Amino acid sequence: MSRAGLLASGLSLAALLSACGPKAPERADAPQPPARSGIAVAPAAASPQDDGQWTMPAKDYANTRFSGLSEINKGNVKDLQVALTFSAGTMLGQESAPLVVGDTLYFVTPYPNILYAIDLTQPGGKLKWKFDPKPDASAQGMACCQPVNRGPTYADGTIFYNTIDTHTVAVDAATGKLKWKTRVGDFNAGETFTMAPLVVKGKVLVGNSGAEFGARGWLAALDAGDGAIRWRAYMTGPDKDVLIDPAEFKPFYPQYRGKDLGVSQWPKDHWKIGGGTVWGWLSYDPELNLVYHGTSNPAPWNHLERPGDNHWTNGIFARDPDTGKAKWFYQFSPHDLWDHSAINENIVLDIPWQGRTRKVVLRPERNGYMYLLDRTSGEVLAADPFVHITASKGVDLKTGRLIHNPEKVPQLGKTVRDVCPNSPGAKDWSPSAFSKVTGLVYVPHNNLCMDWETKPVNYIKGTPYIGVNPKFKAGPGGNAGEFMAWDPVGRRKVWTIPEKWPVWSGAVATAGGLVFYGNLEGWFKAVDANTGQVLWQFKTGSGIIGQPTTWRGPDGRQYVAILSGIGGWAGAIVSSDLDPRDPTAAKGFGNMSRDIKADSNSGGMLYVFALPKR
Numbered sequence: 001m002s003r004a005g006l007l008a009s010g011l012s013l014a015a016l017l018s019a020c021g022p023k024a025p026e027r028a029d030a031p032q033p034p035a036r037s038g039i040a041v042a043p044a045a046a047s048p049q050d051d052g053q054w055t056m057p058a059k060d061y062a063n064t065r066f067s068g069l070s071e072i073n074k075g076n077v078k079d080l081q082v083a084l085t086f087s088a089g090t091m092l093g094q095e096s097a098p099l100v101v102g103d104t105l106y107f108v109t110p111y112p113n114i115l116y117a118i119d120l121t122q123p124g125g126k127l128k129w130k131f132d133p134k135p136d137a138s139a140q141g142m143a144c145c146q147p148v149n150r151g152p153t154y155a156d157g158t159i160f161y162n163t164i165d166t167h168t169v170a171v172d173a174a175t176g177k178l179k180w181k182t183r184v185g186d187f188n189a190g191e192t193f194t195m196a197p198l199v200v201k202g203k204v205l206v207g208n209s210g211a212e213f214g215a216r217g218w219l220a221a222l223d224a225g226d227g228a229i230r231w232r233a234y235m236t237g238p239d240k241d242v243l244i245d246p247a248e249f250k251p252f253y254p255q256y257r258g259k260d261l262g263v264s265q266w267p268k269d270h271w272k273i274g275g276g277t278v279w280g281w282l283s284y285d286p287e288l289n290l291v292y293h294g295t296s297n298p299a300p301w302n303h304l305e306r307p308g309d310n311h312w313t314n315g316i317f318a319r320d321p322d323t324g325k326a327k328w329f330y331q332f333s334p335h336d337l338w339d340h341s342a343i344n345e346n347i348v349l350d351i352p353w354q355g356r357t358r359k360v361v362l363r364p365e366r367n368g369y370m371y372l373l374d375r376t377s378g379e380v381l382a383a384d385p386f387v388h389i390t391a392s393k394g395v396d397l398k399t400g401r402l403i404h405n406p407e408k409v410p411q412l413g414k415t416v417r418d419v420c421p422n423s424p425g426a427k428d429w430s431p432s433a434f435s436k437v438t439g440l441v442y443v444p445h446n447n448l449c450m451d452w453e454t455k456p457v458n459y460i461k462g463t464p465y466i467g468v469n470p471k472f473k474a475g476p477g478g479n480a481g482e483f484m485a486w487d488p489v490g491r492r493k494v495w496t497i498p499e500k501w502p503v504w505s506g507a508v509a510t511a512g513g514l515v516f517y518g519n520l521e522g523w524f525k526a527v528d529a530n531t532g533q534v535l536w537q538f539k540t541g542s543g544i545i546g547q548p549t550t551w552r553g554p555d556g557r558q559y560v561a562i563l564s565g566i567g568g569w570a571g572a573i574v575s576s577d578l579d580p581r582d583p584t585a586a587k588g589f590g591n592m593s594r595d596i597k598a599d600s601n602s603g604g605m606l607y608v609f610a611l612p613k614r
Helices: 003-008 013-017 137-142 568-575
Strands: 081-087 099-101 104-108 115-119 126-131 153-155 158-163 167-172 178-183 198-200 203-207 218-223 229-234 282-285 290-294 315-319 326-331 347-353 356-364 369-374 380-385 392-395 402-404 415-419 441-446 448-454 468-474 481-487 492-499 507-510 514-518 523-528 534-539 549-552 558-564 605-610
Touching (some): 081 115, 099 153, 099 549, 104 605, 167 203, 203 290, 356 441, 507 549
Antiparallel strands (some): 115 126, 158 167, 167 178, 203 218, 218 229, 282 290, 290 315, 356 369, 369 380, 392 402, 415 448, 448 468
């Protein structure tokens, strides 16, 4: 129902929020429905029972994005209505997850990275305070794909988040006052911050963006109390920089064993400008005391400039959060040919496997394969294609190596056609959700191919370092996107929803049997978690590339939130008003997105939905 229709029905926003009267008492949620035997399970230590709040973008350390709330369910979701809206004040891509802690909702905008706090006890969601970190405007030009921000995280009375000019800030969650601000990188060298932090054991974990500018990747741990940098691990270079101690580093595959591979697997000194940035999702297993994080593409995209496997890019590290020391590593795309940055989410699960339970991370990877890795060792248990793939011929499970398709290997001065998936990959940063009820993973992803022309390139500090002209196009079937349910035990698609454009939003699954996600046309959808049937949808004012969340309000009722505002890589042609006649605009998206301006407008709005008050 539209806002006008809502008001005409006699249901005010204040009534929907139930702001009048005493605050509902805190209550524990009903126990989760027991998982069926034979399905994947999120371990309780990494994914505890729902308390009704949403305090970090991924919901929990396991990266499930699952809510135990079930007031909104398959039987009544058709009645969802707008409860409140709030303008973000900027027209760039809105990628933040809305957090809810107690009676306050928090979200961060793209540049200028304003942190908003909204009082949910007030009619219409009154602004409680806002914090302006005043980032340096010059840093916007160093952002590969718009100066987006993937949101804040909450811990111990503090909101932590990153700003585009490589600062991390800690803000008092109650008052909006700055506690500390630490400069962690150098945007003049091409580094920026777009990721959401993760707080583990009193440390705020943050990583840099900027591989497209030749920035050297790293993950840093800041003291949550004072912002001091406690350790920093680089993703290229000698072992002492990467925090590899031979006594503790035990990778499963032999190609990762040896001294200073982060140097020897590069041309001389190239590791200093080799990329491998850490701008994606982090997860944590408290039982093993391991943090899992991906590393991005090597620089430049032109692979001829960097012979070797280019350690430690395009892979996943398991690290001790106390020291930063690496425990194991696996490389999804050695000697990356296609910008298949390995920064996607690692979902922490326990699954039945060949007669016993295995501790795994599930990873929908940009190169088109759904990986199951043993999270204690880095062994690849399975790597199954979930999109049409021409760039490679599979993964050798004995060696762990991706098998490149020799017919598609790029050559200087030659255009390689019909490479699938394209450089944003089968799935970019847009986070999946795991349901503790169905045992399925719900994956927003792409169906994209490309033509790839390799060009000469030189490194100049603070300027793009790419050396390729890509042109993107829709994959088989003509739909550029897809939203699917994947069975990690059966290793197959269960159902799929084709989408006209790439699916760039995140997903959330609920105990009510629902999954929520948005598309670039601006439709916010609720689908049946078992069948994929669309049960409800609402047209927002702009394309959706944000992360939905759901939570219990101070009135005791369940709400669902999403930020609408097209942008980022996939939507830059709209929000940055790029010339659609240039097929290389937005690093290749211009070739296929020239018509998206007819389907979506720029915007920046928070939408919160609820059932009518009864």
